[in-house]
Amino acid sequence: DAKTTQPPSMDCAEGRAANLPCNHSTISGNEYVYWYRQIHSQGPQYIIHGLKNNETNEMASLIITEDRKSSTLILPHATLRDTAVYYCIVRVGSGAGGTSYGKLTFGQGTILTVHP
Amino acid sequence: GAVVSQHPSWVICKSGTSVKIECRSLDFQATTMFWYRQFPKQSLMLMATSNEGSKATYEQGVEKDKFLINHASLTLSTLTVTSAHPEDSSFYICSAREPGVNTEAFFGQGTRLTVV
Numbered sequence A: 001d002a003k004t005t006q007p008p009s010m011d012c013a014e015g016r017a018a019n020l021p022c023n024h025s026t027i028s029g030n031e032y033v034y035w036y037r038q039i040h041s042q043g044p045q046y047i048i049h050g051l052k053n054n055e056t057n058e059m060a061s062l063i064i065t066e067d068r069k070s071s072t073l074i075l076p077h078a079t080l081r082d083t084a085v086y087y088c089i090v091r092v093g094s095g096a097g098g099t100s101y102g103k104l105t106f107g108q109g110t111i112l113t114v115h116p
Numbered sequence B: 001g002a003v004v005s006q007h008p009s010w011v012i013c014k015s016g017t018s019v020k021i022e023c024r025s026l027d028f029q030a031t032t033m034f035w036y037r038q039f040p041k042q043s044l045m046l047m048a049t050s051n052e053g054s055k056a057t058y059e060q061g062v063e064k065d066k067f068l069i070n071h072a073s074l075t076l077s078t079l080t081v082t083s084a085h086p087e088d089s090s091f092y093i094c095s096a097r098e099p100g101v102n103t104e105a106f107f108g109q110g111t112r113l114t115v116v
Helices: none
Strands: A009-013 A018-023 A031-038 A045-050 A061-064 A070-075 A084-092 A110-115 B004-007 B010-013 B019-025 B032-038 B045-051 B067-073 B076-081 B090-097 B105-107 B111-115
Touching: A009 A018, A018 A031, A018 A084, A018 A110, A031 A061, A045 A061, A045 A070, A045 B105, A070 A084, B004 B090, B010 B019, B019 B032, B019 B090, B019 B111, B032 B067, B032 B076, B045 B067, B076 B090
Parallel strands: A009 A110, B010 B111
Antiparallel strands: A018 A070, A031 A045, A031 A084, A061 A070, A084 A110, B004 B019, B019 B076, B032 B045, B032 B090, B067 B076, B090 B105, B090 B111
């Protein structure tokens, strides 16, 4: 799976949009971009994933550049409860199959701190 | 989203004893589950892939005789830390992927193991 690069930390004011960048310049054509977050002392929480089109759900939006070498996770109106470590993970899609499908390789992520 | 439950949430054990951690998929069947370990201020590290009805696949450097994994049913995988030592104290997290194409993985809430 391709490696990702994220800034170690970011700050955001409550109520403002939080834009978390991720570089994945070696991404392959069959690899998806996944975002998870981990609030202190809890298991990771799935946020969103995409292949090449922008995606939006009730939690966030995912913007993937046309060349797919980078992406941005957008939390439109950050709250204090969004303070967490955010992980950007690139992983092969279902074409790879096999029993290891679903395995995620975590980097160091971005510590997002939302302040009042 | 799908629910993955771990039990116990925390456990304290004496050095030399064994501890069993359970991971259950509550509303879906998971042929594959994954076990991660996370030390303080570090990211999640995959320990092993648990396959229903067959042997687990361990990551390099993880002792299979120390970390026993059993995946006896489609909704339950267990991790047993045998002859635990203080250096095994960590946050253990399991995940499972829903069946289907390009589905996301869901994580349990984690188990905090402290060996004294």
